[in-house]
Amino acid sequence: MKYACLIYDDGVPTMDEAEQKQIHADYMALYQNGLASGSIVAGEGLDRTDTATTVRVRDGKRTTTDGPYAETKEVLAGFFIVDVPSIDEALDFAAKIPSAKWGSIEVRPLWSQGA
Amino acid sequence: MEPGGVVEPDVASLDRLFRSESARAIATLARIFGDLGRAEDAVQEAYLEALESWPAHGTPRNPAGWILAVARNRAIDAVRREKTASRKYDLLARLEGAAIADPMTNDEPVRDDRLAMMFACAHPALAPETRVALTLRYAAGLTTEEIAAAFLVPLPTLAQRLVRAKRKIVQSGIPFSVPSPAQLPERLSDVLAVVYLVFNEGYRSSQDGALVRVDLCADALHLARTLCRLMPGEPELLGLYALMLFHHARRATRVNERGEAAPLEEQDRERWDVVAIAQARAALEAARRHRRPGPYQLQAGIAGAHATAASWDATDWPAIRRTYDALYALDPSPVVALNRAVAMAFSGAYDEAMRAIDGLLDGPLAGYTPATIAKADLLRRAGDPAEARRWFERALPALAGEAERRIVERRIAECARC
Numbered sequence: 001m002k003y004a005c006l007i008y009d010d011g012v013p014t015m016d017e018a019e020q021k022q023i024h025a026d027y028m029a030l031y032q033n034g035l036a037s038g039s040i041v042a043g044e045g046l047d048r049t050d051t052a053t054t055v056r057v058r059d060g061k062r063t064t065t066d067g068p069y070a071e072t073k074e075v076l077a078g079f080f081i082v083d084v085p086s087i088d089e090a091l092d093f094a095a096k097i098p099s100a101k102w103g104s105i106e107v108r109p110l111w112s113q114g115a
Numbered sequence: 116m117e118p119g120g121v122v123e124p125d126v127a128s129l130d131r132l133f134r135s136e137s138a139r140a141i142a143t144l145a146r147i148f149g150d151l152g153r154a155e156d157a158v159q160e161a162y163l164e165a166l167e168s169w170p171a172h173g174t175p176r177n178p179a180g181w182i183l184a185v186a187r188n189r190a191i192d193a194v195r196r197e198k199t200a201s202r203k204y205d206l207l208a209r210l211e212g213a214a215i216a217d218p219m220t221n222d223e224p225v226r227d228d229r230l231a232m233m234f235a236c237a238h239p240a241l242a243p244e245t246r247v248a249l250t251l252r253y254a255a256g257l258t259t260e261e262i263a264a265a266f267l268v269p270l271p272t273l274a275q276r277l278v279r280a281k282r283k284i285v286q287s288g289i290p291f292s293v294p295s296p297a298q299l300p301e302r303l304s305d306v307l308a309v310v311y312l313v314f315n316e317g318y319r320s321s322q323d324g325a326l327v328r329v330d331l332c333a334d335a336l337h338l339a340r341t342l343c344r345l346m347p348g349e350p351e352l353l354g355l356y357a358l359m360l361f362h363h364a365r366r367a368t369r370v371n372e373r374g375e376a377a378p379l380e381e382q383d384r385e386r387w388d389v390v391a392i393a394q395a396r397a398a399l400e401a402a403r404r405h406r407r408p409g410p411y412q413l414q415a416g417i418a419g420a421h422a423t424a425a426s427w428d429a430t431d432w433p434a435i436r437r438t439y440d441a442l443y444a445l446d447p448s449p450v451v452a453l454n455r456a457v458a459m460a461f462s463g464a465y466d467e468a469m470r471a472i473d474g475l476l477d478g479p480l481a482g483y484t485p486a487t488i489a490k491a492d493l494l495r496r497a498g499d500p501a502e503a504r505r506w507f508e509r510a511l512p513a514l515a516g517e518a519e520r521r522i523v524e525r526r527i528a529e530c531a532r533c
Contacts, residue, residue, distance in 0.1 A: 001288040086290035087240055088298065109287050 002083045002110040003090040009077035009103035026098045045078035140183040142228035146291040147209045151281045157190035230345045231291040237306040238289045245280045246309045255334045307355050310338050314359045353402035354412030360395035361418035364388040376518040380427035392422050413442040432461040449479040484513045504530035
């Protein structure tokens with residue numbers, strides 16, 4: 001089954017350069033291992049929310065606004081799509097995402113027709 | 116009414132037999148489908164067939180095997196009819212390969228299927244109240260009506276909760292399998308927590324004199340016994356079983372003839388269930404032989420110290436206090452700290468105990484009724500009836516249970532007379 005592991009973060013934790021390097025290395029290792037084993041289908045990090053632009057179409061009219069859709073403390077910071085046998089492996093994977101130590105990971109199955 | 120009304124007693128007994136014997140088929144088919152709903156549909160078709168076949172040809176020698184064989188065939192028919200099932204051929208292969216050997220002689224698949232069912236029902240991706248409902252429905256075999264009645268939840272609410280849970284199991288891919296060895300300790304503790312919740316709910320409702328048809332304590336004990344058989348050698352499981360049995364052994368004396376929650380020192384120990392106490396001791400000894408202590412074993416040790424003391428005066432409070440110390444080291448929660456403080460007081464460290472309770476009442480247990488009552492009771496025993504009464508009165512409005520309220524009212528009256 002395919003799952004999205006949505007990485008929520010309440011901003012970058014205060015950490016020194018060495019810690020940041022370590023986290024980056026941890027992310028790369030997770031990504032490389034996941035690609036090699038075939039469990040990761042895709043994975044990306046997102047830029048900061050102040051770079052976001054939001055689009056809505058109402059009655060055929062498009063409005064574009066600066067910033068994210070909602071101002072919340074925890075923001076979507078990135079995601080992985082994994083393909084694993086069951087939610088147990090997806091939860092195990094989510095627990096290995098470095099941001100799980102300070103943010104939270106929402107694990108959701110991808111919507112599939114006929115399921 | 117149709118002439119069928121005449122054979123209603125037979126239908127009722129067929130119903131009961133079918134329900135108790137169909138757990139295995141539901142577990143096996145749920146494991147193959149990964150879907151409780153489809154497993155139930157197939158078993159429901161087998162039920163309709165049993166209604167025709169059993170009265171006419173007699174009850175099969177092995178009802179559980181009959182139900183699985185028929186339900187499996189109906190499931191195969193259903194899958195074949197599906198045009199779009201993505202896993203159609205995989206499902207058919209697995210259904211056709213399902214072991215339908217005599218469950219009396221071939222225990223292995225039964226063991227795995229039933230265990231897998233328990234782990235799925237208690238999966239951490241489900242809400243705690245949902246885990247309890249699913250476990251009672253599919254592992255203990257209660258009806259939806261019985262579960263709703265036991266938890267005082269409206270039937271449609273409970274039915275809806277089960278429907279949502281079944282959908283979540285399918286759509287989020289909650290597996291019907293025994294967890295990997297790495298995950299097993301954590302997942303087993305989730306299963307044990309569900310069983311203990313069921314027991315505590317039964318314990319609470321029996322004390323309140325509620326007229327419930329369902330004995331949740333007995334269901335919890337039955338679940339624990341089944342788990343002990345399926346997973347021998349799990350010390351915390353044996354510990355939980357012992358803990359519940361020690362409590363259960365005192366059930367006849369928990370409420371006295373005046374309808375009060377009877378204090379331990381007033382309970383007639385002659386009326387405690389000696390067989391249950393012996394079974395609990397044996398289970399706890401078996402658990403301890405593994406030399407892997409845990410919270411349930413320690414709590415069972417405390418309950419056992421009370422259940423096996425010849426009298427209230429013979430209670431080994433220093434040993435109970437040491438066990439609470441060990442429990443607090445594993446689970447440093449305020450409630451454990453409160454119980455440890457009470458054991459301290461009975462072992463002679465009154466001042467230390469009172470300081471600990473005051474600290475809890477000023478902090479994490481502010482307004483927690485058992486803490487207020489513990490303080491009141493220690494004051495009463497220490498010979499300060501005026502202050503004790505004040506604290507009992509403070510606890511009174513928060514007590515929901517009738518039996519608890521009555522004993523506190525009696526204490527207030529006693530303190531007033533001093």
